[in-house]
Amino acid sequence: xxxxxxxxxxxxxxxxxxxxxxxxxxxxxxxxxxxxxxxxxxxxxxxxxxxxxxxxxxxxxxxxxxxxxxxxxxxxxxxxxxxxxxxxxxxxxxxxxxxxxxxxxxxxxxxxxxxx
Amino acid sequence: xxxxxxxxxxxxxxxxxxxxxxxxxxxxxxxxxxxxxxxxxxxxxxxxxxxxxxxxxxxxxxxxxxxxxxxxxxxxxxxxxxxxxxxxxxxxxxxxxxxxxxxxxxxxxxxxxxxxxxxxxxxxxxxxxxxxxxxxxxxxxxxxxxxxxxxxxxxxxxxxxxxxxxxxxxxxxxxxxxxxxxxxxxxxxxxxxxxxxxxxxxxxxxxxxxxxxxxxxxxxxxxxxxxxxxxxxxxxxxxxxxxxxxxxxxxxxxxxxxxxxxxxxxxxxxxxxxxxxxxxxxxxxxxxxxxxxxxxxxxxxxxxxxxxxxxxxxxxxxxxxxxxxxxxxxxxxxxxxxxxxxxxxxxxxxxxxxxxxxxxxxxxxxxxxxxxxxxxxxxxxxxxxxxxxxxxxxxxxxxxxxxxxxxxxxxxxxxxxxxxxxxxxxxxxxxxxxxxxxxxxxxxxxxxxxxxxxxxxxxxxxxxxxxxxxxxxxxxxxxxxxxxxxxxxxxx
Numbered sequence: 001x002x003x004x005x006x007x008x009x010x011x012x013x014x015x016x017x018x019x020x021x022x023x024x025x026x027x028x029x030x031x032x033x034x035x036x037x038x039x040x041x042x043x044x045x046x047x048x049x050x051x052x053x054x055x056x057x058x059x060x061x062x063x064x065x066x067x068x069x070x071x072x073x074x075x076x077x078x079x080x081x082x083x084x085x086x087x088x089x090x091x092x093x094x095x096x097x098x099x100x101x102x103x104x105x106x107x108x109x110x111x112x113x114x115x116x
Numbered sequence: 117x118x119x120x121x122x123x124x125x126x127x128x129x130x131x132x133x134x135x136x137x138x139x140x141x142x143x144x145x146x147x148x149x150x151x152x153x154x155x156x157x158x159x160x161x162x163x164x165x166x167x168x169x170x171x172x173x174x175x176x177x178x179x180x181x182x183x184x185x186x187x188x189x190x191x192x193x194x195x196x197x198x199x200x201x202x203x204x205x206x207x208x209x210x211x212x213x214x215x216x217x218x219x220x221x222x223x224x225x226x227x228x229x230x231x232x233x234x235x236x237x238x239x240x241x242x243x244x245x246x247x248x249x250x251x252x253x254x255x256x257x258x259x260x261x262x263x264x265x266x267x268x269x270x271x272x273x274x275x276x277x278x279x280x281x282x283x284x285x286x287x288x289x290x291x292x293x294x295x296x297x298x299x300x301x302x303x304x305x306x307x308x309x310x311x312x313x314x315x316x317x318x319x320x321x322x323x324x325x326x327x328x329x330x331x332x333x334x335x336x337x338x339x340x341x342x343x344x345x346x347x348x349x350x351x352x353x354x355x356x357x358x359x360x361x362x363x364x365x366x367x368x369x370x371x372x373x374x375x376x377x378x379x380x381x382x383x384x385x386x387x388x389x390x391x392x393x394x395x396x397x398x399x400x401x402x403x404x405x406x407x408x409x410x411x412x413x414x415x416x417x418x419x420x421x422x423x424x425x426x427x428x429x430x431x432x433x434x435x436x437x438x439x440x441x442x443x444x445x446x447x448x449x450x451x452x453x454x455x456x457x458x459x460x461x462x463x464x465x466x467x468x469x470x471x472x473x474x475x476x477x478x479x480x481x482x483x484x485x486x487x488x489x490x491x492x493x494x495x496x497x498x499x500x501x502x503x504x505x506x507x508x509x510x511x512x513x514x515x516x517x518x519x520x521x522x523x524x525x526x527x528x529x530x531x532x533x534x535x536x537x538x539x540x541x542x543x544x545x546x547x548x549x550x551x552x553x554x555x556x557x558x559x560x561x562x563x564x565x566x567x568x569x570x571x572x573x574x575x576x577x578x579x580x581x582x583x584x585x586x587x588x589x590x591x592x593x594x595x596x597x598x599x600x601x602x603x604x605x606x607x608x
Binding site: 018024027031034035038041042045073074077080081084087088091092095096098099102103111112113114 | 244248251255258259262265266267268270271272273274277278281282284285288289291292295296301345349
């Protein structure tokens with residue numbers, strides 16, 4: 001239970017950084033923290049205390065395996081999610097570079113041409 | 117049933133994207149050649165899938181719930197047709213519109229990637245696969261919004277990127293919660309668990325997260341803040357795709373699939389969707405009344421019209437859902453027509469400000485006729501398609517005894533008419549400024565898309581009973597029948 005609360009604290013720090021900080025890079029770091037806490041939540045769902053890694057060794061049958069291994073499906077989902085997060089991070093970094101070229105500042109509060 | 121056209125609708129645009137990216141380094145106009153052909157192929161697939169019986173395709177031969185399954189039922193057919201039709205016409209339009217941009221091969225690659233994501237979201241029967249295709253379409257659209265890398269495009273694209281990523285994260289957390297409760301990510305299997313277990317507090321929390329994530333993608337108020345910046349800043353064919361197709365597939369269709377097929381449409385969730393729709397319809401049209409940037413005005417109207425669709429869906433009755441889907445299809449057609457018109461006007465006059473345009477009807481007759489058709493359709497003037505779909509939504513609201521909502525819907529329709537009368541008067545009528553004396557109408561490929569969409573607006577309006585009976589009533593019946601969905605995929 002404590003692990004879930006700690007995971008939620010990471011999520012809260014990520015949201016705080018995304019909303020309250022003005023520097024674009026700090027907002028991106030907040031976004032990354034949010035994504036990582038979500039991935040951690042997915043892994044924690046499949047976790048089992050004292051479980052073994054989900055690799056079927058030759059001297060085990062499938063019933064024993066399903067009773068003592070951690071769940072492999074969330075691990076597969078998280079792999080995909082990490083890669084999606086990587087793609088989004090690359091796009092965020094590219095946008096930051098282009099925004100700095102055009103607006104000459106990293107302060108998000110200065111970048112407010114579109115309003116109304 | 118194993119219809120092989122289902123994975124091909126996703127696979128052929130993906131293959132074309134890779135080919136365009138590889139050859140685009142050597143031959144710059146490979147995109148202009150291959151992309152419209154790919155759009156035509158997927159459109160032919162979508163049309164030929166219209167009369168197959170409902171069925172599935174097991175990816176890799178793995179049966180559900182172990183493997184990923186692609187599902188086609190009546191609702192999928194409607195959306196597949198809308199997605200592929202609008203993307204084919206937008207690709208034809210891009211052939212001449214994108215001549216003033218650089219890196220055009222990458223534009224076509226990103227556009228086809230967005231088409232991959234959209235077809236995938238519509239066809240999938242697996243929650244995590246829905247998330248993956250949703251992210252593919254979203255990330256491609258984040259890059260496309262900022263494609264012309266000027267100040268405003270970059271700001272709009274960055275805002276859209278951050279807000280869209282937060283929504284996608286919320287959807288992923290909701291999928292994680294559903295997995296932890298049901299032990300499966302297959303939609304039909306999760307639906308079977310929900311039917312047996314009933315809705316408990318954890319599932320309600322997951323449903324709330326799903327509705328937050330999908331409402332942000334759909335542009336419902338109060339999650340619409342990215343939409344009025346992102347839709348004007350994108351190139352015109354991308355605006356047509358974003359406003360015409362993306363907000364519907366990633367927002368409304370995904371929300372319908374999750375709320376109706378997985379959660380079984382409990383009354384609390386439908387009520388939330390209904391009132392989100394009412395607020396969006398009102399706020400969208402009020403904020404649109406004061407706009408003079410033509411594309412920003414149309415973006416606010418997108419918020420308002422998606423509110424109409426959400427009202428239809430949130431009513432939950434067969435007539436309401438059929439009317440909502442009819443309005444969704446019509447809005448795809450007339451909103452993309454309007455955005456393509458705005459692109460044509462903008463590329464001719466060089467400005468998006470309505471106060472600087474005037475009297476363009478004399479110089480650009482075909483574009484003006486298309487603008488008039490689109491404006492009358494969205495305002496709900498008979499005999500165009502918008503009138504019938506709005507009328508059906510109001511009638512469905514009255515039939516469900518929601519008189520206040522019907523009155524609001526009628527009032528919003530009146531304000532929409534006022535707003536588009538302003539658009540027509542400022543851009544088409546009035547005196548022609550001297551600087552526009554040498555204008556001529558748009559090139560043929562742009563006019564082809566405009567004329568085709570205008571004819572569709574008219575034809576769908578005149579023959580609306582045929583379209584309702586063949587497309588939208590079966591779709592509403594299919595989405596309301598959760599047991600049939602479950603038994604079609606995992607057999608009872």
